[in-house]
Amino acid sequence: MKLRTAAIRTATIAIVAAAIVLAGCTPAPVAPSSGQTSSVRAVADQVIAAIKGQDGAALSAFVHPSRGVRFSPYAFVDVKKDVVLSGADVATFWDSTKVYTWGREDATGDPIKLTPTKYAERYVFDVDFSAATTVSENDDQAHGNTVNNAAEVYPGDTRVEYYVAGDAVGGQPGNDWKALRLVFEKVGDSWYLVGIIHDEWTM
Numbered sequence: 001m002k003l004r005t006a007a008i009r010t011a012t013i014a015i016v017a018a019a020i021v022l023a024g025c026t027p028a029p030v031a032p033s034s035g036q037t038s039s040v041r042a043v044a045d046q047v048i049a050a051i052k053g054q055d056g057a058a059l060s061a062f063v064h065p066s067r068g069v070r071f072s073p074y075a076f077v078d079v080k081k082d083v084v085l086s087g088a089d090v091a092t093f094w095d096s097t098k099v100y101t102w103g104r105e106d107a108t109g110d111p112i113k114l115t116p117t118k119y120a121e122r123y124v125f126d127v128d129f130s131a132a133t134t135v136s137e138n139d140d141q142a143h144g145n146t147v148n149n150a151a152e153v154y155p156g157d158t159r160v161e162y163y164v165a166g167d168a169v170g171g172q173p174g175n176d177w178k179a180l181r182l183v184f185e186k187v188g189d190s191w192y193l194v195g196i197i198h199d200e201w202t203m
Contacts (some may be wrong), residue, residue: 003196041137044160044182051120060091064185064192073103073112073123075199091127093120106146106202116177129180132162137160142179142199150181150197157194158184166201177201 028096043062050059063069070077083100085093093116102112102119114122121164134141141163150159159181166176183195 001048030037036050040158040160040184040186040191041135043184044135044162045130047182047193048162048180051125052128052130054094054117054120056093056095057089059093059193060087062193063087063090063190064194067185067192067194070195071102072195072197073119073121074106074202075142075144075146075150075197077149077195077197078103079153086199093117100175124180124196126158126198126200127164127178129162129164129178131164133165134161134163136163140179140181142177145202146199148199150195152184154183154195156185158186158191159195159197160184 005115047059047062049055050062063086065087068086069090070079070082070084072078072082081101081103083102089096096116099113099115102114102117102123104111112119112123135171138159139153140150140161142148142161161181164178177200179199181195181197181199182193183192183197184191186192
């Protein structure tokens with residue numbers, strides 16, 4: 001009986017040890033804001049870092065699983081024509097050679113036909129928004145000639161705007177400014193990215 005009990009104990013220990021090893025080798029899914037403060041600003045800063053580093057895999061973790069993320073080249077969000085990408089699309093964003101039509105250029109009206117990388121260079125991170133002059137929440141600092149309808153398109157969601165003044169990018173203080181608005185929906189304790197809106201001074 002003692003030998004049988006010892007054998008059972010040995011087998012049990014082996015099973016537990018194996019389970020611990022397997023658990024250590026298989027990381028659990030991590031929500032976008034897991035391990036971070038629930039502040040939307042903290043999550044937005046992580047998104048900015050992922051964009052700056054052209055890290056599609058990191059950025060995709062923040063994309064809303066069902067809504068995806070909509071890209072708007074200017075302040076006016078066109079719900080019918082703006083490109084919406086899934087998390088899987090965003091994961092390969094900077095590797096993709098696919099040409100999308102992202103909207104129309106403000107000055108010429110010509111279609112914006114670019115690969116994701118070229119689009120990001122011109123209409124997402126055309127200046128270093130990690131060094132923004134002002135960062136605000138649901139209080140857009142940038143005001144140009146283009147209608148800003150973000151509040152109407154994204155009711156109930158939260159916008160974090162990174163604003164860079166004109167003189168900070170070698171332009172005129174009142175003109176030549178740039179802004180990037182990240183739009184988030186809160187699901188439980190996590191913030192999910194649903195919109196990336198670029199804005200700039202337009203004539």
